[in-house]
Amino acid sequence: MRAKDNSSEGSSRAPKRVHSGRYLAIIPGVLLLLGLSVFPSVYALIVSFQKWILTDPNGRHFNGLDNYKDILLGSEFWHTLKITLLFVILTVVIESLLAYGIALIFFRPMPFHRVMRALILLPMLTAPIVVGMLARFMFDSQFGIINRFTEIIGLGRHDFLSGLNTAFPVIIIVDIWQWTPFLFLIFLAAMQSVPEELIEAAKLDGASKFEVIKNIFLPLMKYPLLVGITLRLIDSFRVYDLIYATTRGGPINLTSTMSWSIYDSGFKVLNIGIASAYSFLFLITVLIVSGIFLRQLSKENEER
Numbered sequence: 001m002r003a004k005d006n007s008s009e010g011s012s013r014a015p016k017r018v019h020s021g022r023y024l025a026i027i028p029g030v031l032l033l034l035g036l037s038v039f040p041s042v043y044a045l046i047v048s049f050q051k052w053i054l055t056d057p058n059g060r061h062f063n064g065l066d067n068y069k070d071i072l073l074g075s076e077f078w079h080t081l082k083i084t085l086l087f088v089i090l091t092v093v094i095e096s097l098l099a100y101g102i103a104l105i106f107f108r109p110m111p112f113h114r115v116m117r118a119l120i121l122l123p124m125l126t127a128p129i130v131v132g133m134l135a136r137f138m139f140d141s142q143f144g145i146i147n148r149f150t151e152i153i154g155l156g157r158h159d160f161l162s163g164l165n166t167a168f169p170v171i172i173i174v175d176i177w178q179w180t181p182f183l184f185l186i187f188l189a190a191m192q193s194v195p196e197e198l199i200e201a202a203k204l205d206g207a208s209k210f211e212v213i214k215n216i217f218l219p220l221m222k223y224p225l226l227v228g229i230t231l232r233l234i235d236s237f238r239v240y241d242l243i244y245a246t247t248r249g250g251p252i253n254l255t256s257t258m259s260w261s262i263y264d265s266g267f268k269v270l271n272i273g274i275a276s277a278y279s280f281l282f283l284i285t286v287l288i289v290s291g292i293f294l295r296q297l298s299k300e301n302e303e304r
Contacts, residue, residue: 044276044279044280045276045280047272047273047276048067048068048273048276048277048279048280049062049063049064049065049067049273049277050062050063050067050273051063051066051067051273052271052272052273053269053270053271053272053273054270054271054272055270063273067273067274067276067277068277068281070274071274071277071278071281072281076253076261077261077278077281079253079256080253080256080257080258080260080261081258081285083168083253083254083255083256083257084237084257084258084259084285085289087168087171087172087175087236087239087257088233088236088237088289090172091172091175091176091179091236092229092232092233092236094172094176095175095176095179095180095182095183095232096183096225096228096229096232098176098180098184099180099181099182099183099184099186099187099228100183100187100225102120102180102184103184103187103188103191104191104213106184106188107188107191107192120181120184121181121184121185122181123177123178123179123180123181124178124179124181124182124185126178127241128178128241128242129241129244129245131174131177131178131241131242131245132174132241132242132243132244132245132246133245135170135174135242135245135246136161136245136246139160139161139170139246140161141157141158141159141160141162142157144160146160147160161246161247162247162250162251163251164251164252164254167247167250167251167254167255168254168255170246171239171242171243171246171247171255174242174246175236175239175242179232179235179236182228182231182232183228183229183232186224186227186228187221187224187225187228189224190220190221190224190225191217191221193220194216194217194220194221198216198220199212199216202215202216223297226293226296226297227297229293230290230293230294230297233289233290233293234286234290237258237259237282237285237286237289238259239257239259240257240259240260240263243255243256243257243259243260244260244263249261249264258278258281258282258285259282261278262275262278262279262282263275265278
């Protein structure tokens with residue numbers, strides 16, 4: 001009887017040991033997450049309520065909401081917010097339209113379609129800083145291939161990256177070139193998941209290609225479209241590498257986005273308090289804009 005009791009007691013303890021062992025296994029990951037993500041975020045939030053300039057280390061002190069007031073009452077924040085939103089809207093809209101059009105072209109197999117798809121995806125696989133350096137050399141006023149081409153067709157040479165009317169469009173063009181393949185990949189996968197029977201039935205009923213796209217592709221692809229656009233929307237807010245490699249926020253702050261202003265405040269002016277407050281205002285902006293799309297995603301998910 002005692003042996004049976006011991007065996008039953010041991011079997012009841014075994015699941016507890018396994019259960020506790022699972023928690024022990026995730027402790028290193030939790031500590032790593034706390035050290036690399038949670039702690040820096042909480043520390044940055046604390047710093048955002050302090051006056052801390054690295055050139056004056058002894059003058060660090062708590063100043064409440066003064067950093068946020070200085071940013072919101074200044075004109076630079078609203079200028080960078082306008083530039084950032086304009087950049088995000090233009091790039092995401094144009095990239096979505098281009099990606100959808102290219103996906104329609106590649107929906108049906110064509111000669112060398114695998115090689116062509118690989119070439120289309122190549123910019124997305126390149127590091128953003130490398131793309132920025134490539135753009136800097138291509139649009140260089142003296143040695144750039146773009147200026148060589150404009151000179152051949154009789155338009156002369158232009159300093160694209162320093163021009164008041166050309167710097168911002170160049171940044172948009174380069175971003176579109178790099179990240180349109182990302183949406184193309186998502187849209188093409190969504191198109192190929194549409195049942196072929198629906199397409200054939202619509203054609204038998206006399207539906208045109210436009211009607212097939214409007215009445216079959218778009219409704220069935222609504223959720224993947226929203227997912228891809230939301231991911232691209234959040235990512236486009238973070239544009240920094242491209243600006244660092246090309247315009248450095250110029251000319252006269254015409255390409256200065258919020259992420260670049262955070263870098264400028266923290267690493268040039270060395271005002272850590274302002275940079276931290278700017279970062280959280282930037283985070284709030286991203287959450288508000290992306291929250292609209294995430295709400296649409298949740299509605300679409302409920303309908304599905």
